[in-house]
Amino acid sequence: MEDRQFCKIANHSVKTVILYENDSTISFLDHPPLSKWDAAVIPKTHFVNIYEIDCSTLNEATRVAKLLAVKLNEKYAPLGINLLQNNGEYAGQTVFHFHLQIISRYDDKYVKMPGEIALSRTVVDAKVLEPMAKEIRKTFD
Ligand SMILES: [Zn+2]
Numbered sequence: 001m002e003d004r005q006f007c008k009i010a011n012h013s014v015k016t017v018i019l020y021e022n023d024s025t026i027s028f029l030d031h032p033p034l035s036k037w038d039a040a041v042i043p044k045t046h047f048v049n050i051y052e053i054d055c056s057t058l059n060e061a062t063r064v065a066k067l068l069a070v071k072l073n074e075k076y077a078p079l080g081i082n083l084l085q086n087n088g089e090y091a092g093q094t095v096f097h098f099h100l101q102i103i104s105r106y107d108d109k110y111v112k113m114p115g116e117i118a119l120s121r122t123v124v125d126a127k128v129l130e131p132m133a134k135e136i137r138k139t140f141d
Contacts, residue, residue: 006097010044024057025064030101038103039072041065047098049087058098065100072102080105 008014010026017029019039027041041064047053053061069081084101086093 004046004097006040006042006095006099007046010042019068020064022060022064024060027064027068033104034101035104036078036106037072037076038101039068041068041100041102043098048096049093049098050085051087053098061098061100065102069102072104076104078104078106 005014009016009028017031019027019029021027024044025041026044027039030038030040041061043053043057043061045057047057050058065083069083072078073081082101082103082105084103085099
Protein backbone atom coordinates (compact mmCIF):
# COMPACT_ATOMS: atom_id res chain seq x y z
CA MET A 1 0.00 0.00 0.00
CA GLU A 2 1.47 3.37 -0.92
CA ASP A 3 2.37 5.80 1.86
CA ARG A 4 -0.36 8.30 1.05
CA GLN A 5 -3.14 5.73 0.85
CA PHE A 6 -4.23 6.43 4.44
CA CYS A 7 -4.26 10.19 3.77
CA LYS A 8 -6.57 9.46 0.84
CA ILE A 9 -8.80 7.37 3.07
CA ALA A 10 -8.82 10.16 5.67
CA ASN A 11 -9.96 12.75 3.13
CA HIS A 12 -12.39 10.35 1.43
CA SER A 13 -10.67 10.39 -1.96
CA VAL A 14 -10.38 6.59 -1.67
CA LYS A 15 -13.39 4.50 -0.81
CA THR A 16 -13.13 2.17 2.18
CA VAL A 17 -15.35 0.44 4.73
CA ILE A 18 -15.59 3.03 7.50
CA LEU A 19 -16.34 1.90 11.07
CA TYR A 20 -16.14 5.26 12.80
CA GLU A 21 -15.14 8.84 12.08
CA ASN A 22 -14.85 12.12 13.96
CA ASP A 23 -12.99 15.41 13.36
CA SER A 24 -9.50 14.01 13.95
CA THR A 25 -9.73 10.24 13.55
CA ILE A 26 -11.09 7.68 11.13
CA SER A 27 -11.35 3.92 11.45
CA PHE A 28 -11.94 1.38 8.71
CA LEU A 29 -11.87 -2.35 8.11
CA ASP A 30 -8.58 -3.44 6.60
CA HIS A 31 -8.84 -5.09 3.19
CA PRO A 32 -7.54 -7.71 2.79
CA PRO A 33 -7.61 -8.36 6.57
CA LEU A 34 -4.72 -9.81 8.58
CA SER A 35 -7.16 -12.16 10.28
CA LYS A 36 -10.88 -12.83 9.97
CA TRP A 37 -11.14 -9.08 10.33
CA ASP A 38 -8.97 -6.26 11.46
CA ALA A 39 -9.61 -2.57 11.80
CA ALA A 40 -7.23 0.35 11.45
CA VAL A 41 -7.57 3.54 13.47
CA ILE A 42 -5.69 6.48 11.97
CA PRO A 43 -5.36 10.19 12.64
CA LYS A 44 -6.66 12.28 9.74
CA THR A 45 -3.46 14.33 9.90
CA HIS A 46 -0.41 12.63 8.44
CA PHE A 47 2.10 11.36 10.98
CA VAL A 48 4.55 8.65 9.97
CA ASN A 49 4.95 6.94 13.34
CA ILE A 50 4.92 7.11 17.15
CA TYR A 51 7.95 9.41 17.07
CA GLU A 52 6.10 12.09 15.12
CA ILE A 53 2.52 11.96 16.38
CA ASP A 54 1.57 14.49 19.07
CA CYS A 55 0.16 13.19 22.36
CA SER A 56 -3.27 14.75 21.91
CA THR A 57 -3.79 13.04 18.53
CA LEU A 58 -2.37 9.79 19.88
CA ASN A 59 -4.73 9.94 22.87
CA GLU A 60 -7.73 10.39 20.59
CA ALA A 61 -6.71 7.52 18.29
CA THR A 62 -6.15 5.30 21.33
CA ARG A 63 -9.53 6.28 22.80
CA VAL A 64 -11.25 5.37 19.52
CA ALA A 65 -9.35 2.06 19.33
CA LYS A 66 -10.51 1.19 22.85
CA LEU A 67 -14.16 1.97 22.04
CA LEU A 68 -14.04 -0.02 18.82
CA ALA A 69 -12.25 -2.98 20.42
CA VAL A 70 -15.05 -3.22 23.00
CA LYS A 71 -17.79 -2.94 20.37
CA LEU A 72 -16.15 -5.40 17.95
CA ASN A 73 -15.53 -7.84 20.79
CA GLU A 74 -19.17 -7.67 21.93
CA LYS A 75 -20.56 -8.00 18.42
CA TYR A 76 -18.26 -10.60 16.83
CA ALA A 77 -16.92 -12.46 19.89
CA PRO A 78 -13.39 -13.28 18.69
CA LEU A 79 -11.27 -15.49 20.95
CA GLY A 80 -9.07 -12.46 21.49
CA ILE A 81 -8.01 -9.12 20.05
CA ASN A 82 -4.52 -7.71 19.53
CA LEU A 83 -3.86 -4.00 19.41
CA LEU A 84 -0.83 -3.54 17.16
CA GLN A 85 1.18 -0.47 16.23
CA ASN A 86 4.38 -0.78 14.15
CA ASN A 87 7.17 1.78 13.77
CA GLY A 88 9.72 1.32 11.03
CA GLU A 89 10.11 -1.23 8.29
CA TYR A 90 12.08 -3.60 10.50
CA ALA A 91 9.18 -3.62 12.99
CA GLY A 92 6.74 -4.58 10.26
CA GLN A 93 5.43 -1.13 9.34
CA THR A 94 4.28 -1.28 5.73
CA VAL A 95 2.13 1.86 5.57
CA PHE A 96 3.99 4.93 6.73
CA HIS A 97 1.03 6.78 8.18
CA PHE A 98 0.57 6.18 11.92
CA HIS A 99 -2.08 3.55 12.61
CA LEU A 100 -3.35 1.33 15.36
CA GLN A 101 -4.61 -2.06 14.25
CA ILE A 102 -7.33 -3.94 16.08
CA ILE A 103 -6.75 -7.54 15.01
CA SER A 104 -9.29 -10.25 15.68
CA ARG A 105 -8.01 -13.63 16.89
CA TYR A 106 -10.00 -16.75 16.20
CA ASP A 107 -7.79 -19.77 15.63
CA ASP A 108 -4.54 -20.83 14.01
CA LYS A 109 -5.82 -20.58 10.47
CA TYR A 110 -5.49 -16.84 10.99
CA VAL A 111 -2.49 -14.93 12.42
CA LYS A 112 -0.18 -16.58 14.97
CA MET A 113 2.08 -13.65 15.76
CA PRO A 114 1.72 -13.21 19.56
CA GLY A 115 2.61 -16.82 20.34
CA GLU A 116 5.67 -16.56 18.14
CA ILE A 117 6.74 -13.42 19.94
CA ALA A 118 6.16 -15.01 23.35
CA LEU A 119 8.26 -18.04 22.39
CA SER A 120 11.13 -15.93 21.14
CA ARG A 121 11.86 -14.07 24.40
CA THR A 122 15.54 -13.56 25.09
CA VAL A 123 17.13 -14.43 28.43
CA VAL A 124 18.90 -11.31 29.69
CA ASP A 125 20.29 -10.57 33.13
CA ALA A 126 18.34 -7.75 34.81
CA LYS A 127 21.71 -6.09 35.52
CA VAL A 128 21.95 -5.39 31.80
CA LEU A 129 18.53 -3.74 31.75
CA GLU A 130 18.99 -1.44 34.75
CA PRO A 131 21.57 0.93 33.14
CA MET A 132 19.31 1.17 30.08
CA ALA A 133 16.30 2.11 32.22
CA LYS A 134 18.43 4.56 34.21
CA GLU A 135 19.43 6.40 31.02
CA ILE A 136 15.77 6.73 29.99
CA ARG A 137 14.61 7.86 33.46
CA LYS A 138 17.24 10.64 33.33
CA THR A 139 15.57 12.08 30.21
CA PHE A 140 12.42 12.79 32.26
CA ASP A 141 14.26 15.02 34.76
ZN1 LIG B 1 -0.71 9.90 5.36
